[in-house]
Amino acid sequence: MKAMKIAKDVYWIGANVHTEDLFEGIWPLPHGVALNSYLVKGEKTAVVELVREWGGASHILIENLRSLEISPSDIDYVVLNHLEPDHTGLAYLSDSIAPNAKFYTTEKGARLLNGFYGIDKNIVEVKTGDELDLGKGKKLVFTEIPNVHWPETMATYETDSKVLFTGDAFGAFGVHQGSIFDDEMPGTYEDYWEEETLRYYANIIAMFSSSVLKAIKDLEGFKTEVIAPSHGLVWRGNPREIINKYIRYSNYNKDFAEPEICVVWGSMYGNTEVMLNSILKGIASEGVSVHIHRVPNEDPSFILSDAFKSAGLVIGCPTYEYGMFPPMKYAMDLMKKKSVRFKKALYFGSYGWSGGALKDFEKISENMNWDLFEPLVFQGHPSQEQCERGENLGKELAIEVKKIPPKIK
Ligand SMILES: Cc1cc2nc3c(=O)[nH]c(=O)nc-3n(C[C@H](O)[C@H](O)[C@H](O)COP(=O)(O)O)c2cc1C
Numbered sequence: 001m002k003a004m005k006i007a008k009d010v011y012w013i014g015a016n017v018h019t020e021d022l023f024e025g026i027w028p029l030p031h032g033v034a035l036n037s038y039l040v041k042g043e044k045t046a047v048v049e050l051v052r053e054w055g056g057a058s059h060i061l062i063e064n065l066r067s068l069e070i071s072p073s074d075i076d077y078v079v080l081n082h083l084e085p086d087h088t089g090l091a092y093l094s095d096s097i098a099p100n101a102k103f104y105t106t107e108k109g110a111r112l113l114n115g116f117y118g119i120d121k122n123i124v125e126v127k128t129g130d131e132l133d134l135g136k137g138k139k140l141v142f143t144e145i146p147n148v149h150w151p152e153t154m155a156t157y158e159t160d161s162k163v164l165f166t167g168d169a170f171g172a173f174g175v176h177q178g179s180i181f182d183d184e185m186p187g188t189y190e191d192y193w194e195e196e197t198l199r200y201y202a203n204i205i206a207m208f209s210s211s212v213l214k215a216i217k218d219l220e221g222f223k224t225e226v227i228a229p230s231h232g233l234v235w236r237g238n239p240r241e242i243i244n245k246y247i248r249y250s251n252y253n254k255d256f257a258e259p260e261i262c263v264v265w266g267s268m269y270g271n272t273e274v275m276l277n278s279i280l281k282g283i284a285s286e287g288v289s290v291h292i293h294r295v296p297n298e299d300p301s302f303i304l305s306d307a308f309k310s311a312g313l314v315i316g317c318p319t320y321e322y323g324m325f326p327p328m329k330y331a332m333d334l335m336k337k338k339s340v341r342f343k344k345a346l347y348f349g350s351y352g353w354s355g356g357a358l359k360d361f362e363k364i365s366e367n368m369n370w371d372l373f374e375p376l377v378f379q380g381h382p383s384q385e386q387c388e389r390g391e392n393l394g395k396e397l398a399i400e401v402k403k404i405p406p407k408i409k
């Protein structure tokens with residue numbers, strides 16, 4: 001993707017990265033990720049967000065600048081909405097390639113600029129309401145939106161073109177598919193973006209849902225025509241759509257979510273799997289949508305998306321060395337960390353000697369506002385009677401989940 005005009009004298013100059021690396025060292029990127037960077041050209045030249053050296057991203061950013069007949073040494077200002085290295089890595093080269101650039105970031109951002117890259121000069125610390133006049137009618141206004149998702153986060157509004165650069169807020173995983181814009185997205189990619197946006201939210205932003213809602217309120221005052229996040233699509237056709245998506249996501253862990261069930265299971269020798277099938281039969285009898293994930297075969301990144309959005313949650317795994325099957329423990333620890341709260345939840349699993357997985361389940365699910373069904377634990381292979389109980393529990397859970405009205409779209 002080449003440099004792309006977003007509005008008069010405002011360009012996307014980012015990079016689409018395909019990589020085997022995990023995002024933040026944890027999250028798989030089967031469809032890559034876009035590192036969005038932007039250029040605003042007045043009399044002075046500002047770049048909003050950098051990239052990190054990743055899959056050729058730095059090279060691409062510089063090429064994109066050159067295609068607009070700008071060399072890095074022409075950059076007057078670099079605005080860093082937050083300091084996470086995916087958007088700042090290139091800063092370490094600023095001395096040599098962009099010696100004239102002044103960094104604009106929050107006070108906390110300035111400390112991180114020093115901490116990560118040893119940069120302690122040519123920094124302007126900004127607060128909510130501060131402005132940077134670029135000349136020729138172009139002006140940037142800054143608003144602190146802390147904890148979306150790093151503490152030093154801010155958003156930057158360009159008053160002339162009414163573009164709001166929101167950093168990671170309103171971001172998504174996934175590279176662009178032919179266009180950076182929501183209004184040029186092929187219809188067949190709607191599901192792709194929904195999945196990659198929700199997974200990004202569930203993996204990266206979920207813990208900070210209340211800060212997201214506050215940021216949306218704090219940014220309401222701007223007459224925004226384009227939302228330009230640091231990952232994912234640039235929302236030019238219908239910016240309200242991404243705001244609504246984020247509002248919907250941020251409510252998934254405050255209240256009950258979609259009337260669907262996420263089933264996460266693991267089994268060493270198949271006994272737990274026998275019960276899984278009975279529970280699934282019970283759920284199917286009520287026609288409720290179900291998302292089935294096996295651990296450790298499936299990465300928790302994808303499990304988190306479905307667990308986060310589903311009102312019902314089923315956890316099935318055996319006891320392993322006096323506790324929960326370890327890959328399930330990891331998946332559940334992540335659910336806790338990422339605030340997968342307010343679920344109707346059912347635990348089941350096989351044990352051999354004296355059990356122990358249930359104890360772990362109860363401990364991890366504490367303080368998660370889970371409405372727990374009676375757990376179903378059994379020694380070895382489940383009996384016919386136990387399987388019938390499982391089928392009934394699956395059905396009961398599905399009936400409860402069906403009562404939940406769908407969320408705002
Ligand atoms: C490595 C290993 C550790 C186990 N640790 C325990 C344990 O601490 N307590 C227990 O009750 N059973 C333990 N078991 C027995 C399993 O929980 C039991 O075989 C169960 O039926 C396995 O369920 P699955 O067929 O769904 O894998 C262990 C089994 C294995 C292979």
Ligand SMILES: [Fe+2]
Binds near residue numbers: 082084149168
């Ligand atoms: Fe970030």
Ligand SMILES: [Fe+2]
Binds near residue numbers: 084086087168230231
């Ligand atoms: Fe990011």
